[in-house]
Amino acid sequence: MEMNKTKHMHGRIKNLFLIFFCSFFLFSCATDDKRTKKTDNETNNQIQNIKSSDNHLNNNQKTNLSQNQTPPNNSQSITPTANIKDEEKYNVVVQDVPLKEVLLALAKDADLKLDIGNNIKGNITLTAKQETLGVILERIAQIHPIRYEIKNKYVKVIADNPFYKNYYLDYVNITRTSKSAVSLETQIGAVGFDPKLSAGNNSNTTLNNISHNDFWNNINDAIANIINDKQKDKQKNNGKTDYKNIFINPEAGMVSVKTNTKNHQKIGKFITEIMQSVNRQVLIEATIIEVELSDSFQAGVDWSRIRPEGQYVQSLTGTNLSTAPYTLLKYAGSDGVDTATIKALAEFGDIKVLSNPKITALNNQMAIMKVVDNKVYFTTSVQVVAGSEKVTQTLFETRVHTVPVGFVMQLIAHINNKKNIMINLRPTISRIVGYINDPNPQLSDSNVQSKIPEIQVREFETMLRIQSGDTVVLGGLMQDKTINKTSGVPLLSKIPYLGALFRYSSNQKIKTELLIFLKPTVY
Numbered sequence: 001m002e003m004n005k006t007k008h009m010h011g012r013i014k015n016l017f018l019i020f021f022c023s024f025f026l027f028s029c030a031t032d033d034k035r036t037k038k039t040d041n042e043t044n045n046q047i048q049n050i051k052s053s054d055n056h057l058n059n060n061q062k063t064n065l066s067q068n069q070t071p072p073n074n075s076q077s078i079t080p081t082a083n084i085k086d087e088e089k090y091n092v093v094v095q096d097v098p099l100k101e102v103l104l105a106l107a108k109d110a111d112l113k114l115d116i117g118n119n120i121k122g123n124i125t126l127t128a129k130q131e132t133l134g135v136i137l138e139r140i141a142q143i144h145p146i147r148y149e150i151k152n153k154y155v156k157v158i159a160d161n162p163f164y165k166n167y168y169l170d171y172v173n174i175t176r177t178s179k180s181a182v183s184l185e186t187q188i189g190a191v192g193f194d195p196k197l198s199a200g201n202n203s204n205t206t207l208n209n210i211s212h213n214d215f216w217n218n219i220n221d222a223i224a225n226i227i228n229d230k231q232k233d234k235q236k237n238n239g240k241t242d243y244k245n246i247f248i249n250p251e252a253g254m255v256s257v258k259t260n261t262k263n264h265q266k267i268g269k270f271i272t273e274i275m276q277s278v279n280r281q282v283l284i285e286a287t288i289i290e291v292e293l294s295d296s297f298q299a300g301v302d303w304s305r306i307r308p309e310g311q312y313v314q315s316l317t318g319t320n321l322s323t324a325p326y327t328l329l330k331y332a333g334s335d336g337v338d339t340a341t342i343k344a345l346a347e348f349g350d351i352k353v354l355s356n357p358k359i360t361a362l363n364n365q366m367a368i369m370k371v372v373d374n375k376v377y378f379t380t381s382v383q384v385v386a387g388s389e390k391v392t393q394t395l396f397e398t399r400v401h402t403v404p405v406g407f408v409m410q411l412i413a414h415i416n417n418k419k420n421i422m423i424n425l426r427p428t429i430s431r432i433v434g435y436i437n438d439p440n441p442q443l444s445d446s447n448v449q450s451k452i453p454e455i456q457v458r459e460f461e462t463m464l465r466i467q468s469g470d471t472v473v474l475g476g477l478m479q480d481k482t483i484n485k486t487s488g489v490p491l492l493s494k495i496p497y498l499g500a501l502f503r504y505s506s507n508q509k510i511k512t513e514l515l516i517f518l519k520p521t522v523y
Contacts, residue, residue, distance in 0.1 A: 087133075088110065088132070088133070089130045089131055089132055090106070090128065090131060090136065091128065091130065092106075092128040092131075093128075094127075096124075096125055097125075098122075098123055099120055099122050099144055099146075102126070102140070103140075103157055106137075110155075111153075112133075112154065113153060113154050113155070114157070115154060115155070116156075116158075117158040119158075120144075120146060120157060120159060124143060124144065126139065133150070141160070141261065145260065146158065161260070162245070162259050162260050163259075164256055164258045165264050166254055166256050167255045167256075169219070169254075169255060169271065169275060170275070171215055171216075171275075173216070173250035173251055174215075175213065175214045175215075175217075176212075176213040176365070176366070177210070177212045178366040178410075178412075179209065180209045181209070182206070182207045182461045183204070183205065183206040183207070209424065209461075211366050213365065216248055219255065219271075220241065220246060220248050222270065223246055223257055226263060226266050226267055227245060227257065229244070229245050245258040245259060246258075255271075276417075278363055279362070279363070280362070280415040280522060281360055281362055281363070281415075282363075282413045282415055282421060282521065282522050282523075283523065284358065284359050284360070284361065284369075284411065284413070285358050285517075286369070286427070286516065286517065287355075287356050287517040288353070288355045288407060288514070289342065289345065289351055289354065289515045289516075289517070290351070290512055290515075291345055291350070291351050291352075291513045291515065292351075292352070292512050293348055293478075293512065293513055294349040300475075301345065301348050301513060303473070305344075354429065355406075355407045357371055357407065361411065363413065363414065363415045364413070364414055365412070366412045367412075367413075369407075369409040369411075370406075370408045370409075371406050371407045372405055372407065372408060372430075373405050373406055374402040375432060375453060377401050377402075377451065377452060377453055378398050378399065378400055378450060379398070379399050379401060379450055380397065380398045380399075381397045381440075382395070382396055382440070383396075383397070405430050405431055405432055405455070406430065406431075407428070407429055408427070408428045408430075409426065409427040409428070410426050411425045411426070412424045413520065415468075420465065421467070421520050422463065422464070423463070423518075424463050425474075426459065426460070426462075427459060427516055428457065428458070430456065430457045432454065433455070434454045435453055435454065437449055437451055437452075438452055458477055460474070460477075462474070468520060468521055469519070469520075469521055470519070470520075471517060472518045472519075473515060473517050474515075474516040475516065477513065477514040478512065479513075480509060481509070481512070482507055482508070482509050483507070483508045484505065484507055484508075485505070485508060486503060486504070486506075487503065487504050488502050488503025489503070
């Protein structure tokens with residue numbers, strides 16, 4: 001019994017000892033943790049003190065660097081931040097501080113070596129937050145005339161004096177001048193009056209188009225205006241002005257300009273926009289269709305039955321009045337000329353596709369599309385020369401002439417950056433409708449026939465605006481023609497006088513409408 005009490009007493013002492021030991025251990029750990037936190041706080045304070053002392057452009061140092069140039073209350077701070085996309089960003093706050101000091105501080109914080117010119121002068125006020133070194137230097141360059149370069153751990157800053165820079169322009173060395181004219185003349189004679197009194201009956205209408213494209217000379221003058229180059233030579237070489245600070249070599253496609261950085265930036269932007277404009281191209285797809293109208297549609301093609309969603313503009317007369325009456329129709333739609341459209345035209349009569357040419361043109365450059373047959377005809381002149389002893393001599397002179405018959409179209413297209421197109425268009429369709437003999441009496445006396453072709457010309461000249469991919473229909477050009485047909489009984493119909501009883505003659509009037517589909521596509 002006493003032994004059990006002794007064991008029980010020893011167990012209670014053992015438990016108390018364990019509780020005491022654990023309490024002492026926990027207290028020791030808490031004390032160490034407090035000491036550790038205290039040490040960390042002291043370390044952080046030291047780091048902050050080091051960072052604060054590392055600011056090499058604090059107020060005291062700034063006063064030492066520029067004793068009388070900078071007011072004591074001015075302050076600046078240039079501190080690097082964490083790397084973002086492998087490029088450090090900085091915060092800069094300076095007010096009326098010498099530019100050299102700011103550049104030195106930036107180079108030191110960026111861990112770069114600085115080469116700076118002696119002619120860098122002036123003070124600067126700048127605030128930048130989380131910006132890279134290149135952005136900050138670019139902002140400084142917008143305020144002060146400096147030029148900088150960052151390369152191989154070096155920063156080079158010099159004054160922005162004029163320097164040469166080469167620009168390369170991919171454009172052909174050519175000057176183009178194109179001219180076209182459309183004229184209409186009418187004259188009404190006054191019978192029984194003096195011809196001088198009928199002068200008021202004359203009517204003459206002429207439309208002249210002139211396009212002059214001198215790319216390199218225009219670039220030369222434009223750059224001279226940008227850099228305000230007043231030191232230009234008074235002498236002109238072939239109508240082109242020579243400038244002292246601009247050198248152009250069209251054969252190499254190069255322009256060399258001497259000016260400062262700001263002007264070089266303006267020139268670079270100008271050339272980029274110019275080249276984007278002149279390099280735009282447009283593909284013109286043309287389809288010329290002639291519709292022989294049926295009796296039910298003598299008024300012409302009803303476009304509302306084919307393209308109800310289109311827009312139409314119609315006038316009573318076109319520009320060519322050689323064969324009246326003519327009407328002009330303009331249709332604009334988003335659908336092109338496809339097989340379904342052509343088949344739909346068959347509802348109004350027999351259709352015939354005269355031509356389907358395609359041409360590509362640069363912006364503001366004249367293009368000519370020509371699909372013709374050069375028909376040859378001759379004119380003969382007869383001259384009778386009296387010789388000696390009452391002997392006459394007849395001289396014949398024959399001249400060769402050609403006339404183009406077919407389709408000719410010339411156009412100039414202007415394309416803006418939204419792919420809107422303004423086109424100056426002049427299509428011409430010509431064909432031979434017959435021949436007439438030269439009425440020269442000398443040819444008749446000599447039994448010489450000289451046939452001159454009769455040419456039918458249908459053309460118009462217009463200006464229109466259209467979106468890329470849309471289709472324009474120029475139509476309504478109508479013409480009446482008569483076809484004489486004779487049929488009869490073979491042999492009997494050719495008997496003189498009695499043959500009329502065995503043959504039948506009819507005159508058929510046919511009305512045709514000419515349609516021109518145009519689809520420009522910018523690419």
